Amino acid sequence: MIAGSKLExxxxxxxxxxxxxxxxxxxxxxxxxxxxxxxxxNHVEAYNITDNQTAIVRTSSIACGATLVQMGLEPIIQIxxxxxxxxxxxxxxxxxxxxxxKNTLCLAGDHQKFGNEPQSxxxxxxxxxxxxxxxxxxxxxxxxxxxxxxxxxxxxxxxAVENPFAxxxxxxxxxxxxxxxxxxxxxxxxxIFDLDRFERWMELVRERGLHKRCAILGGxxxxxSLGAARxxxxxxxxxxxxxxxxxxxxxxxxxxxxxxxxxIETIERLKEIEGVAGVHIMAIAWEEVVPxxxxxxxxxxxxxx
Amino acid sequence: MIIAERKPLxxxxxxxxxYEKVCVVxxxxxxxxxxxxxxxxxEETAALLRIHREKNNIGGVVESFSIERQCEYEMIEExxxxxxxxxLVISVACGVGVQTVVDYxxxxxxxxxxxxxxxxxxxxxxxxxxNCLGCGNCVLHLTMGICPITRCAKSILNGPCGGSADGKxxxxxxxxxxxxxxxxxxxxxxxxxxxxxxxxxxxxxxSHHGGPRTSVREDVxxxxxx
Ligand code: SF4
Numbered sequence: 197m198i199a200g201s202k203l204e205x206x207x208x209x210x211x212x213x214x215x216x217x218x219x220x221x222x223x224x225x226x227x228x229x230x231x232x233x234x235x236x237x238n239h240v241e242a243y244n245i246t247d248n249q250t251a252i253v254r255t256s257s258i259a260c261g262a263t264l265v266q267m268g269l270e271p272i273i274q275i276x277x278x279x280x281x282x283x284x285x286x287x288x289x290x291x292x293x294x295x296x297x298k299n300t301l302c303l304a305g306d307h308q309k310f311g312n313e314p315q316s317x318x319x320x321x322x323x324x325x326x327x328x329x330x331x332x333x334x335x336x337x338x339x340x341x342x343x344x345x346x347x348x349x350x351x352x353x354x355x356a357v358e359n360p361f362a363x364x365x366x367x368x369x370x371x372x373x374x375x376x377x378x379x380x381x382x383x384x385x386x387x388i389f390d391l392d393r394f395e396r397w398m399e400l401v402r403e404r405g406l407h408k409r410c411a412i413l414g415g416x417x418x419x420x421s422l423g424a425a426r427x428x429x430x431x432x433x434x435x436x437x438x439x440x441x442x443x444x445x446x447x448x449x450x451x452x453x454x455x456x457x458x459x460i461e462t463i464e465r466l467k468e469i470e471g472v473a474g475v476h477i478m479a480i481a482w483e484e485v486v487p488x489x490x491x492x493x494x495x496x497x498x499x500x501x
Numbered sequence: 502m503i504i505a506e507r508k509p510l511x512x513x514x515x516x517x518x519x520y521e522k523v524c525v526v527x528x529x530x531x532x533x534x535x536x537x538x539x540x541x542x543x544e545e546t547a548a549l550l551r552i553h554r555e556k557n558n559i560g561g562v563v564e565s566f567s568i569e570r571q572c573e574y575e576m577i578e579e580x581x582x583x584x585x586x587x588x589l590v591i592s593v594a595c596g597v598g599v600q601t602v603v604d605y606x607x608x609x610x611x612x613x614x615x616x617x618x619x620x621x622x623x624x625x626x627x628x629x630x631x632n633c634l635g636c637g638n639c640v641l642h643l644t645m646g647i648c649p650i651t652r653c654a655k656s657i658l659n660g661p662c663g664g665s666a667d668g669k670x671x672x673x674x675x676x677x678x679x680x681x682x683x684x685x686x687x688x689x690x691x692x693x694x695x696x697x698x699x700x701x702x703x704x705x706x707x708s709h710h711g712g713p714r715t716s717v718r719e720d721v722x723x724x725x726x727x
Contacts, residue, residue, distance in 0.1 A: 278655070304655055305670050320656045325657075325700075358663065359664075362662075362663045363661070363665050363667060363681060364665075379726070386663060433666075434666070436666075
């Protein structure tokens with residue numbers, strides 16, 4: 197056990213893990229987010245709190261994470277390298293720890309050009325790999341990135357993301373391994389729509405035994421409408437949706453139900469893939485549907501961790 | 502070389518509007534090669550400015566000439582008396598040239614006529630590509646001669662990120678993913694394995710982030726016996 201977070205205990209138990217995701221609002225009123233968190237309380241082990249997702253200014257992930265801690269829930273705070281240099285990142289991680297946050301997820305973050313401050317200066321002082329390694333050393337070696345000593349104890353469960361749908365495909369498994377070497381204990385993948393490609397990726401992962409060295413949680417996003425599917429397909433960096441899936445949604449009478457079905461089928465298939473430790477459900481702007489997905493996918497009730 | 506683009510004419514005209522005697526001063530080195538601020542472009546800019554001022558009933562004169570290299574005192578020197586004869590100098594050199602003129606003769610009023618964009622090279626006629634940021638600690642030996650600091654939108658040292666698709670960067674389908682290029686070049690030399698090494702955080706203190714840089718070479722300095 198590294199940090200003793202609920203997520204870590206769940207992963208170590210060998211049960212199929214479920215995590216959810218919350219996007220902080222573009223304002224300081226976080227009541228709705230808290231409401232969504234409550235709604236999934238019995239259905240997910242932990243919640244990702246996005247960090248200014250798609251480069252849009254939102255309430256800070258750490259502030260929202262601390263709120264979840266107060267609610268007796270477990271946050272996984274995302275940290276992107278786009279907006280903060282190593283001084284600020286390390287300081288924020290210490291602060292998050294002081295506020296009771298036990299899981300940290302390291303990402304590069306979408307480029308600032310996609311967001312609502314496209315004229316901002318991207319920081320990119322370090323990259324996501326260096327972030328994982330730096331936070332691991334801060335925890336395990338008690339050393340800041342610059343070599344100075346960290347005072348007192350600090351512990352968190354470290355995760356990272358990987359996108360099996362990005363290019364070059366062959367390198368995506370090498371990169372996963374590199375992230376594990378850097379210190380990631382769990383990996384959440386980009387939303388999976390192309391299951392065949394995901395399965396091919398998992399095959400390569402298993403060949404190298406990487407699934408035994410870190411927990412791989414498959415990313416699942418329910419498509420709410422044809423428009424949402426098309427938007428993701430064309431505008432969200434790193435996401436690929438096969439045409440067949442878009443056509444299936446197009447042909448369906450009840451789009452929402454079809455979107456849900458696709459998500460549930462995806463989870464069913466993920467459960468069967470050796471080496472997949474769980475799912476990470478990202479139902480941004482459709483959070484209320486998460487309990488239904490978890491239940492219909494046969495993952496409810498959740499075991500106690 | 503240094504790449505630059507001319508500022509919009511309206512912007513230049515607004516800077517020049519309050520002045521009677523104006524001169525557009527070109528530079529015949531980098532910005533001449535990228536067709537932004539050489540002798541020809543200085544003349545063109547002056548001509549456009551004259552038309553603009555005429556239309557807007559602004560009197561005075563707008564002339565032009567160019568200097569071989571605006572970033573060297575020796576070359577500015579010979580044109581100094583001429584420049585002093587104007588109320589405003591519009592330098593169509595890069596930002597280095599503008600400042601060298603100002604440093605040499607603080608009494609001159611000098612404004613920039615170009616936006617200096619980058620260090621790069623012409624890939625084809627009319628297309629210039631940025632490929633160096635002058636970060637102070639070259640990594641090209643690790644990346645097969647392709648600079649990730651400049652050519653990766655996130656200056657990643659352990660790439661490619663999850664936004665790389667079909668060889669393009671997540672920021673635009675018109676931008677190549679530098680890390681795809683690095684990966685492919687490593688692969689062609691049988692060296693993809695190199696990517697397994699975690700490159701540590703970069704020392705940005707030797708880049709501009711450490712403050713403005715001055716390079717000093719004691720061995721070539723001239724002892725003036727002061
Ligand atoms: S897609 Fe490639 S070039 Fe663009 S930010 Fe990612 S690694 Fe860098």
